[in-house]
Amino acid sequence: GAGWAIGSAGGILSLLIILPPILLTKSNVMVVRGSLIVTAVFFALAALPVFFWLKERARPQVVPPGENYLSIAFKQLRDTIRTARGFKEFLKFMLAFLVYNEG
Known part of the structure; x- marks a missing residue:
């Protein structure tokens, strides 16, 4: 666009x-x-x-007690990796992309 x-x-x-x-x-x-x-x-x-x-649209989110931004980020990363395992073709593409671009 x-x-x-x-x-x-x-x-x-x-x-x-x-x-x-x-x-x-x-x-x-x-x-x-x-x-x-x-x-x-x-x-x-x-x-x-x-x-x-540009106006900020996101609203501040409350961090649950006993959590911090780093622990939340790692939990989201873990969930993303678990979800990505279900997309075999995507993982093949990412591996091919890595090999092609990085040698």
């Missing part, structure tokens, strides 16, 4: 900003470092409207 299009346009614009220094210099080490900084600043600026104008 529109979010993908805007994100892709932002990525292309970021590339166009850093492309001239890449093409005009011989030392790639400093250009790579500079490109990381330029890209980080570009996306930080693009995220500012979200930080200022």
